[in-house]
Amino acid sequence: METPNLPAIRALRPVWNKGRIVGQKRPLKPKHVWAIRVRLELAEARRNLALIKPAIDSKLRSCDLVKMKVVDIMASGQIKERASVLQSKTQKSVRFEISQGTRASLARWMGEPLIIGSEYLWPGRFHERLHISTRQYARIVREWVTSIGLEASAYGTHSMRRTKVTQIYKKTENLRAVQLLLRHTKMDSTVRYLGVELEYAPDIAEVIEI
Structure with missing residues (x-):
């Protein structure tokens, strides 16, 4: 009597996203940004002080x-008072303001030995790497959010890109302005990006009386 070929039994692998928050990363709130900056100032972390504001103001993707x-x-x-950077994804230039406080942080950073003679604003610490990697930047952001007691899995590098435009929308409700700032070609992309329908539906409902 022949023994039928049965499928091999494989050990169940743990679900990769178990216990993690996946999907869109949350933007930072103004109080979060200030709390992080205070800690960086106390630690005299000049590079990160010079990095955090451009990361928020520029609204650039981490790769750029x-x-x-x-x-x-x-x-x-x-x-400069205004900077211009070419985006790798869209090949379109994005301009953003550099505030007085940010210019001061950048000026202090430009005097550091690590950056003297470097072509890149955020040079790598190894000769084979001209600038910090996106993975290293992600670790830096993780350190920022955990230092003020936030859940690391809920935030990421895209949180920095979303932070300022979220505040702009909350204050102006001008989706077109946000679309232009993010360089989105479609308004639907901007709506999904901000999570407008999900986050603000309860607020809208509260102010409408019948």
């Missing part, structure tokens, strides 16, 4: 942020 060059923010030895 880590590749920012010194010439993007400096001209004739001075920090």
Whole structure:
């Protein structure tokens, strides 16, 4: 009597996203940004102080942020009031303001030995890496959010991109302005990106009386 070929029994693997928050990462709130900056100032972390504001103000994707060059923010030895960076995904230039406080942080960072002579604004610590990697940037953001008691799995590098535009929408409710700032071609993309329908539906319902 022949023994039928039975399928091999495989050990069940743990679900990769068990216990993790997946999907869209949350934006930081203004109080979160201030709390992180205070801790960075106390630690005298000049690079991260110079990194956090451009990461929020530029609204750049991590792949573009880590590749920012010194010439993007400096001209004739001075920090520019406005910077312009070419996005790798869309091949379109994005402009953003550099506030006075951010210019001061960048100026202090430009005096650090690590960046002197570097083409890139966020140089890597190894000779084979010209600038920090997106993975290293992700670790930096993780350290920021955990330092103020936030759940690391709920936040990421995209949180930095979403932070300012979320506040702009909350104050103006101008989706078109947010669309232009993010360089989205479709309004639907902006709506999904902000999570407008999900996050603000309860607020809208509260102010409408019948």
